[in-house]
Amino acid sequence: MFGKRPSFRNPWAWVPTLYYAQGIPYVVVMLVSVIMYKRMGISNADIAFYTSLLYLPWAIKPLWSPFVDIFKTKRLWIVIMQFIVGLGLAGVAFTIPLPNFLQYTLAFFLLLAFSSATHDIAADGFYMLGLSEHDQAFFVGIRSTFYRLSMITGQGLLIILAGYFETHSGLPPAVIDVTVNPEVKTEQVFLPDSISNFSAEGELKVVANSSSVTLNTKKRSKSEVDSIVHLVQIKNIQNGFYNTKDGQPKLPILKINPADYSKLVGNISIISFALSSQPEAGQDYVVNFDRDGGDKSIAILEGTRFLFNKANWNKPALVVIQVDPKLKTETSAVFKAISGNIPWAWSMTFLILVGLFILFFIYHYFILPYPVKDGPAVKDASVSVGREFIRTFALFFKKKEILLIITFLLIYRFGEAQLVKLASPFLLDPREVGGLGLTTGEVGFVYGTVGIIALTLGGLTGGFLAARDGLKKWIWWMFAAINIPHILYIYLAFAQPENFVIINLCVAGEQFGYGFGFTAYMLYMIYVSEGEFKTSHYAICTGFMALSMMIPGIFAGMIQEALGYPNFFIWILLTMIPGFFITRMLKIDPEFGKKKIEAK
Template sequence: MANTKDQRSPWSWIPTLYFAEGLPYVIVMTLSVIMYKRLGISNTDIALYTSWLYLPWVIKPLWSPIVDLLKTKRFWIVIMQLVVGVGLAGVAFTIPVHSFFQYTLAFFWLLAFSSATHDIAADGFYMLGLSQGDQSFFVGIRSTFYRFAMLTGQGLLVILAGALETATGLEPLEVNVTSQNIPLQEISFKPESYQQLHESGDIYFVSESDVKVPIGLMPKEQAADIKKSVDEWNIKNNYYAGEKVVAAKDEGWWTRKVSAPLKETLKEKFNKETVDLSSEVGNLAIIPIQLSTKPEPGEQVVLNFGYEKGDASIKLVKTYRYEFDETNWDKPAFALVQLDPKLKKATQTTFVGRSGNIKFSWSVVMACIAVLFVAFSLYHRFALPHPTTDVANKTEGKSVLAEFFETFAAFFRKKEIVSIMLFLLLYRLAESQLVKMASPFLLDAREAGGLGITTGDLGLVYGTAGMIALTIGGILGGIVASRKGLKYWLWWMALAINLPNLCYLLLSLFNPTSLWWISAAVVVEQFGYGFGFTAYMLFSIYVSEGKHKTAHYAITTGFMALGMMIPGMLSGWLQEIIGYQSFFVWVMICTIPIFLVLPFVKVDSKFGIKEKE
């Protein structure tokens, strides 16, 4: 146990602390996108404005010294959780107002900066509140609860918002789409052929409850024409607005003189795979959606139509948000579903349209999370221990500005700084590229060098078996590191995060058709990643030891992001040039640099070992 004024079990605060760390991140980065889509913001605006919300996490090392110099980490955690609650409450209360997009974005910015600051303080407190052995043991536990926060934000909160929409609106519209091995039929879009409804009584939505789609392919040009016609009809009748089109920029000097010639050379030398030039895509089905009777003058009935459950190999061409009023209620709006071109079996997917009070529903969700964070703040006010080392690190006689720059300088004056930097930048070099191309490889057609599995199978492989393996690997890594220390396991964990990348090279060479073999490869790679990533987190903690450990740990995470970002940005470009097989050979080559660095990495043999009580 760390040197604390009170002895409290880490189990009483680590799960809640890291759940509270992950939840604001997923709310800002993922849930906000879903919410704005539900509220009718265009894809262009959503992509532009929410992408900037990631900035606080990118630049958080720049103000990490402030957290280290002013007040305690415990103070920052409690206060930032309260500020996160205020930001969420601000989002909740401004959703119903007229200019909600501008106001909610402002509160999301507050949420993003306070969450990034909370991350700095929480990670620093983790190092102060635990002994080195406990830090090793709980490193997998904290990652697991962080992932639980991701699942909560992407799943449970969306489900809650959907349930509230259902409870506050018209009867949900449910459409079951089934793929069947039946003869293909000619598809054409003829909106005038659909019967118009003029019913009396309660207002409700009507559609085909069961849609059967023949399994097969259709010409790509025909599918594009149908999609265009459906969009034009829906836009013409004001069911939704057209998306803005951004004009492509002219090629610059770099493209003409450097990247284009390099691309052609690499493609000629290495890409031996057949390019997918298929002229066919998965079969389409047209779903009409109508309102039963005329709304009241000035009333607008909004319907959000999207995926609910079932096989993800049957998907909507887009998530639809329709607006019905007294001017367009008497004509049908249309949705398009499309089969995965690799789908060969009969399966079913359910799509649901909800027409409740969307602003009220999302306000309630955000208000509930705001209350939760106030509760987190109050709980951690009493549950967090009081480490004796958790003090402001300002030196007497020095200004805050001088200490600020001294904090950065102190990091780069560390012994073995060259090997430290190389480790931080190269440990995940191979994985940073693999993670970007793994899913496209599994999904791409075999003619393009991929394995051609369906979207539904991909979700099954990664969402169940892969997630379980990742979690077990992370927890096991923490347990074993706490027994023999980081130094003992460093090489083994480096092998664990790098060697399983060979699974993807083998998949690209042997092209198995069995989902069991594919799942086995993913499980091995995900387990290895979970186990091997433990060493990276512990090494970051180790090199951050000292007076400014909170700020220095934030700096290591900044280098981690840099080491992931740049190779990841180039991975897709490289894969398209040289093909999957050569790309996975390149990934294996990228595993070599870290093993050349490891002999120069110095770690105390006792670091990470949990002392016996």
């Protein structure tokens, strides 16, 4: 009874978990690592440089995809890669507290990146082997949904979890409520020399000069704000708050352009805090200042990480907060000065991820089916592996109408690739320069909530219809859905509506169209990958998919600056014309994606 290996299992039992597991390592390496390194005191330059290099395995994964086809089964590759991902996460967790944590954790993140990219190759191949064409079409929206959920987990839940550990592992924090009210009187910004509301007795904790701050929406000149920020930087450096293992950083030089005297930016205020009593000799406390909730239109302009010790415990650490200049209504946010055990907090977060991937490994080891076609592409030991490796690429580029296929892969999202780079700047830019003048918090809601919901619904709808009627029937309509809703951005650019509901509806319409239309792109990659090396060929297709977003995006900003927002969105709409003819030229089996009724 236990010896028989099922060649089929209900896809609901493994497709959602497989693609949820696929997304977690990516978001950990590319996004969570950035926040972790920032909390650990690594400079922005080093963070940007090293984490950008970590993307390399995903960029070049088509180069080693034939090995996944040639050796063993996709099922085995999946469970082994999930086990290795677990080992990589454990490596990060155990090396975070070490003195040379940057080198060690980067090595394990690189292991995570390569194993995750290999997992992507195997999972996508297994998806094609373990499902019928109909189920592949139906579940394409499901798999995208759970992949997006993994992104939300990484960007949201994991960061919240690490923040919880930070808050509950060190000194009691200082909580500051910040309120913005257009009606309050403008106050002079001053730099405090001391913290007035603490005594050097009792429990060691972080204390703020005030538990609440109120400021109005009146704008200030950029020159004034830059000068105040410069003074804050000097004070914090002189007091030793910005010290690193390399010592005290150099004092910054203030540079003000003549135009900055007339340029207006958001109002600012200074928050100060210190320790309540003197720490023991040799004991350092790192205090991180961050938002704990509320409107993102109130942001930190200067001061996020401070080093306290016996020499500076009672000196005021200074933070500059700034109001979004487009904010016109009353709002609030809560900030915290937290002195948690940062290495311990992030180690615990990664150990929880280790436990999660142990569960994934065990679950998929027992639950994943054993598709009949899942086997090594090279079964004859006498066949040269090198020759088969080369043949894998040769067969892809020998496919019938390969130039048409590649052109379609590169041009299908040509307009969307440009829009995605400028959509948020358009929403944020002032109305005077053609934007909609939304605040950061409003843009976060539009894209982070409304947009995600619409995108997911579009993907699910596309998968259902393609599974019911086949890809051929819907591919042109899906191409139209991913391009024609750009008209909504043309309307927004010309009308510049102030009604927030209308803006949300327009963005939701465009995102629904993108989710719906992207279904055809995913299914077409599956369709053209059919054959002897479908796993490798699908990976090659994803390489062209990455290029299709990268190349147009490079030039999008320059085109927008030359044309302005209204004409830029018209340009984006017009770029669908070549794709219209390319899509009409595609030859697709009318039955691909439909449910086939087997004769009994």
